[in-house]
Amino acid sequence: MTAHTVTVTRRFSVSPERVFDAFLDPAIAGRFMFATPTGEMVRIDIEPRVGGAYSFVDRREGEDVEHVGQILELDRPRRLVFQFAVPKYDPAITVVALDIVAEGSGSRLTLTHEGVLDEYREQTGRGWTTILEAAAASLE
Template sequence: MTKSEQPVLVRVTHRFAASAERVYDAFLDPAKAAKFMFATATGRIVQCEIDARVGGTFSIVDRRNGEDVAHVGTYLELERPHRIVFTFSVAKYSTDADKVTIAIAPLAKGCELTLTHEIPAKNEAMKARTREGWTGILEVAGELLVDDAPTCGIGVAQHATIPAKIAQMFEGLAETFELHRKMLVATDPNTRREDDVYRELATTWSDIARRVHDAAIAMRAQRDLPVGAHDPSAWSDAHLRAFEKFVDGERQLLASLRVATERDEAALLSLQGEG
């Protein structure tokens, strides 16, 4: 095999607050895998069939805007709880069958998973998008897979994923505002006012994105926070109301994001077509 024919390796690492056994089993359990494997924001998994044995196959179908996208493969190696190797293809987009290796290393608390996806050299341009896809899958899995009695530190770290994604969204918003300024025609009488608005918004959202990102990083770093003594009698209705407010915000965010994502994905496809 020449250098130009060698596959491109995409590696993603994620630390889980769950045992190696629990994480390994989740990838082979249809009920659990359907919640994180290949699911998209605006789609839903309508089929998840897994024949968990060497030579067995899997088929996971995500319905996106009324269209079914099947992700299929064959298991090449299964070594509980350390290693899963399988082929992977999405016929809608390519006839290539890639190779994916999942290595799971037990830790004192939880485990660390390293996923390596081998993509054909001709598809090297997809490297960043492939990494982004698997990163999202593992982050969703991290939300799902937690040992039965997580510590406060683990709980804080687990809640870092959503702020991190929100920071990414705000950063993209700031960049969009800033780039829009370059399109303004200086001779137009309305340009200065519009430019002022976009400049101010770009600066504000960039600062918010940085602060939210830094907070998410700080949360994620608390996974090994020592467990302190707690006084159960200090619990009050205020604690419950605060968490209810947080969960209600999540519900409303989810509902709004589904609508906004469908709208903005359509706009993105249009822009990509123009490009």
């Protein structure tokens, strides 16, 4: 199977610091990370340090779906890199990088997800686009 890199970019009207911090604050991240419109976020654990683990559990139609990984790199407010896995559906562990730069009075985030299998490529791009849109709505 071929692995791909999926890249999504989103502009935010808030500072790079606010965008960066939102991904590590369970109260904020729980509003947009891996949440589905019909799901319910039932657990969020984030250890905001290099080597720290994270876990988001979204209940979808009575079924719990856990998204897990480990934080690999923290460079506030410029870069956050973490492992990404959804063990219920696939044993693969991939890597996601968030690169954030100041842009005018706001910021621009470029998300790069490496190691995405061909069969998940399109849905991964759509999923991250939805997550970043929800993040922007939570922060603005």
